[in-house]
Amino acid sequence: MRGEGGGRAQWQDLPAELRDAVARELGSPVVRATSQSGGFSPGSADRVVTASGRRAFVKSLDGGRYPGSDDFHRREAQVLGALPSGLPVPTLLALVETSGWVALVTEDVDGETPALPWQLPAVEASLNALAAVAAAEVPAALRTVLPRAEEGLAHDVAGFERLLTDPWPELERIDPWSAAHLDELAALARRGSRALAGEALSHGDVRADNLLHRPGGGVVVVDWPHAMLGSPVFDVVALLLNVRLSGSDVDVDALLVEWLPGAEDDATAVLCGLAAFFLDGSRQPPVPGLPALRAFQGAQAEVALTWLRERW
Template sequence: MKPTAPPATGVRLPWERLPETVRDAVTGVLGAPVVHAVTQPGGFSPGAAVRVRTATGRRAFVKAVGADTNPGSPGLHRAEARLAAALPAAVPAPRLLGAHDDGTWVALVFEEVAGHQPSVPWRPSELRRVLDAVGRLGGAFTPAPVAVPPAAEALRDAFDGRRRLLDDDRTDHRGRPEPWAAARLAELTALAAPWPEAVTGDTLAHGDLRADNILLTGGRDDGVVFVDWPHAMRAAPWVDLLLMLPCVSAQGGPDPEELFTAHPLGRAADPAAVTAALAAFAGCLAGSALRPAPPGLPTLRAFQRAQGEAAPAWLRTRLSRSRLRRGR
């Protein structure tokens, strides 16, 4: 399948353009000044995202952002810092070495993970590795080992997307990414209504799994490490899988319904709960794609639009197959 999603990219700030106070704080964490820095591609976070090496040869990954780059990004970095400091070592995530927060700039210093992002379009072997790791994540961390918000709270604003479309005073659907769903807003809004109960659970969920938030390595957890955890939540075990698959589809992956129903987490899920959550997520993507691009994130809306085409297509398939099963 040909990918429809553009690359996940934010406006990256080179290491040398970070404020001196931020660079000095990173030196304090690492114990020596940075002598080499390489900006990393991929990911929507604006600001700096660099692999660094110090004068003593120590390596790390640094991400830093200021409120002038994107007003909401420092808050996400702060949330990630709190979570990363509390994650047990068994969670396949980079270890936080230290953080700097001066009220305007937030910088996080992580151990360097020697790995690479999955290829896009997805390669079957890499996708199998990632899906297996998602299964382990969904099965091993219940109850959630850290304090994170419940999914109904964490997703509340985003999952109101279809309701916002329904309440929109525009009567046509020009520019909307999902014509099939746009013609059924009231029906699908009702279908999505039980989503808060549907996603409820006590499993630690990453909440934002995409190819650019995954590193394939030869190390722990069979070579899969999940990065960028500011959206972590307590959820039903299958929620990460559901949130990930429209993106996989938009980036050249297989049919999401086939992947979901073949996966152990998907097979164990309540079908009605999955359908409600998928309807809500499809609405979330449709609503988000219509909003102006946030500062420093020029490709975000196009990326969401591609997912916003994949998610309702999955929902349509799921509903059709459900009707066929009931008709037997």
């Protein structure tokens, strides 16, 4: 499954000043814009073509309407602008700020999100891309600003702790197994938090709509505002959880053994932390501008808990 936020802004809805500023960065006016689906942001996401034939990808957000959310684009620009060349990530072209909006401009990657349900070759290609990212030398400029995964995700993976201190009556009906094992799940998620520690570059939000598969092979990992320093385990588990969420029959447990040899127990603990985050998140009030988020978190929680029971 892909994230679907709904209500995405269209190119023609953006302030003229912002569109003109993007055109100046690209060297000529935009003559065609094709909105892209997927993700949860209510901002725009367009593949654009200029009068000169130049292509780019532009995503923007109204900082006045969604205060704080526009920082995601600034953060992504900081990450992409500092990463070394040769990685399977998009090239940063510009960051534009005007009329209260922020627009991130990158290369238009010649690729599409994977067909769902996931098939094994696409999963393996994505794992190869994530391995290349994890093996990269992280520039000193990023090491000083990227959060440590075990710190940045500490609140997220403590969802079972919150369910213990703030009980949710619906849990017994939705997932009796989790309700009966909350203490043990909270302990395992704490171990998962420790297992997140590491020095590798981590994307932090791996799912189908953030992976573009090129026609000739290879995968480009896009959407980098959640980048962290941590263990490669997190991105691998997040990808394989998305594979299961899609209804695929790919053997994700075999892939864990292949891609995380000797770290399968850490992977189970990290999966527990993800289940904690999604389950606790799904019971929270709706987020303005993101009408589908809670339902998506609920679906991920269900799949994560089912997989966790199998690995228990």
